[in-house]
Amino acid sequence: MxxxxxxxxxxxxxxxxxxxxxxxxxxxxxxxxxxxxxxxxxxxxxxxxxxxxxxxxxxxxxxxxxxxxxxxxxxxxxxxxxxxxxKTKIFKNIKPDFPKILIISNNKIGNFFKKMLILTGYSIHYIKEKNLNINNDINHIFNNIGMVIINVSIYCLKKIVKKLLILPKNCIIIDLSPMKKISFNMILKIYKGPVLGLYPLFNIKKNFFLKESIMYLHGRNKTIYSWFLKQIKVWGISIYNINIIKHDQYIFFIESLKYFLVFTYINLFTINKISLNEISILSKSINDLHLFIFNNFFIDNKELYRNILLQFKNNKKNIKKYLNFINHLFFLIKNNKLDKIKNIFTKIKNEFK
CATH class of the missing domain: 1.20.59.10 (Chorismate mutase)
Structure with a gap:
């Protein structure tokens, strides 16, 4: 045998x-x-x-x-x-003779574009929002620029927008702000050149971005910046066109509600003195998930969280709807409405088939 x-x-x-x-x-x-x-x-x-x-x-x-x-x-x-x-070579550069690209950012999204554009062979000038002196720097750094990628606070954006008129003709503005209804309209009102809105839908800490997605919104003169969308696709990233209303609606569920839930959850842990170490003994995998969510919540920019929660026009109304729905579910559970709860599970299951 x-x-x-x-x-x-x-x-x-x-x-x-x-x-x-x-x-x-x-x-x-x-x-x-x-x-x-x-x-x-x-x-x-x-x-x-x-x-x-x-x-x-x-x-x-x-x-x-x-x-x-x-x-x-x-x-x-x-x-x-x-x-x-x-991916054995650097990425193909679609516009090898393109002028210098300026990135003004206050978080990791700007760093992501900096990294990818450098890998692709573009000339980059990167400035952190906190190091930007609007009055002294703008006139100098806006010279001979082919594109400006902006991801800053609304307060800083208002100052930058006033200076956009001194940009070279056909300079492309890329708006990375998650609050497009505020930032996008502000830029389009002042600047008459090409404008494109982008928002990555993935973890920007990753080193490899295949199978990830970016939402984009056409602003003005799309023929001038269409090559940049092709460049993003060369990086292996899928792009999806969306209008400004849907963008802000989706960002509520992708970002605002997530931050609200995590913020609430962390507070409940603190108030009830729940120990993550003790939870890990009971369920290691669940504890790892908690730690992952919590760590990411505290690592990123706190001002961005506050802006996403507070400055979206419909956020308060949407959060109120969410809380009303939670109350409705609690009512069904409290009163043992088993058939209605079963119907909800069935409906969710059918949606995710």
Whole structure:
């Protein structure tokens, strides 16, 4: 019996080595594809291609009596590793002769664009909001600038906007503020050149941004800045066009409500003297999730949190709706309205199918 097992294990070892050789050949092919994409400015990540690969291989797996979920999991791991190997060069620079790009920022979103633009070979001048002297610096730093990327407080933005008229003709303004209804309209009212609004929908601390997304809003003269949207896609990031009303509505659920919930949750922990260390003994995974949320909450810019919570026009009304809904759920639970609660679960389940 032992000899039979060893014989079978030897065959498995041979197959494992063959599998490694196949994966090595696949990675070598991926590197060649990456070089072609680099030379032609093509994006690394093509969602349709990945989806088709997974769908076809799952169908083939079923025919061979293999779990399609197992194959899907393996392929996603292989494909994600392949993307890393595809990115063997710096990103293709779509506008190699473009003038210097100025970034004025007060948080990590500005640093993200600084990093990606430098990797792509653009000339960058980066200034932190706290180091910007509006009266002394603006006239100097606005000379020979092709693009200004702005992500500052509303107070600072009001001062910068007054100086936008001295920018070179057709200089592109990129607004990164999450509060587009305030910032975007303020810029468009004064500046008559090309304006684009962007908002990343991902963790900017990451080093690799494939399969991530950015929302964009057209402001004015989109033909002048359309190349920049293509440049973002070359980075492997998906872009989604959205109007200003939907943008601020979505940001409420993506950012404002999240901050409100975390802020409330942390306060409840503090008031009730809940120990995260004791929770970790009961449930390690849940504690890790808590710590991740809490740490990220305290690391980022506190002023940004306050602005997102307080300066969105409809935030108070939306938070009130949220609290009313919580009260309604509590009423159903308190009065044992099991059928209605079951209907809510069913509706949620159907939405996420």
């Amino acid at each position: 032992i000899n039979q097992i060893n014989l079978l294990r030897n065959q498995i070892d041979i197959l494992d080595k063959e599998l490694l050789n196949i994966l090595k050949k696949r990675i070598d092919l991926v590197k060649k594809i990456g070089l072609i994409k680099y030379k032609n400015g093509l994006p690394i990540y093509i969602p349709e291609r990945e989806k088709n690969i997974i769908t076809l291989r799952k169908k083939e797996a079923i025919k061979k009596g293999i779990s399609p979920d197992f194959i899907e999991d393996i392929l996603y791991r292989i494909i994600n590793e392949s993307y890393v190997h595809e």
